[in-house]
Amino acid sequence: MTGSRQGLRQRILAARDTLAPEVRREWSAAICARLWEIPAVAAARAIMVYVSFRSEVETGIFIGEALKRGVTVVVPRTEVKAKQLAVYRLNDPARDLRPGYCGILEPDPTRVQPIDPAAIEVVILPGSVFDWAGGRLGYGGGYYDRFLAQQAPQALRIAVAYGMQVVEEVPVLAHDMRLHWLVTEAATRRTG
16 A cells, blocks of 8 residues: 555656646646635635645645735644644745745744644645545655644645546545545535
């Protein structure tokens, strides 16, 4: 199972990396617009969202719109030694983020305030491979699964992905947190 998970992850990520930047931008804009059509997202007061990296669905558009709407935007910081995510309120992406774990932009704890994970209503999740039953493969560290299970079990879990990242069935393990929604450039679906 672990080998098949790793092979699937590598295959899909390699394909995702071949998407032209303009295609990624166009699809990401469509995905970000679709997110606001989910009633729970439109009504949420505190939304946690990842800061996109490399070929991931670009979340900058969503973050900007959420800040404009007065939503509390929460972004994660990877605490490698503790093997967990710490979460902070983002006020100004240009000022509040700096390169962190693996070069990913993360909140600068000297500039931003920590947030109680219990306040988070929605979590927008990254990942490598997804299915319409709510299965998700992240990048192998388990950071989001642990965070959702232990610190933010109340949060609605929504993943964003390009359609080419969706497969018939993700080989999930017992500790994998299932999604409530999956949003691609062409579809928005409640999963499971």
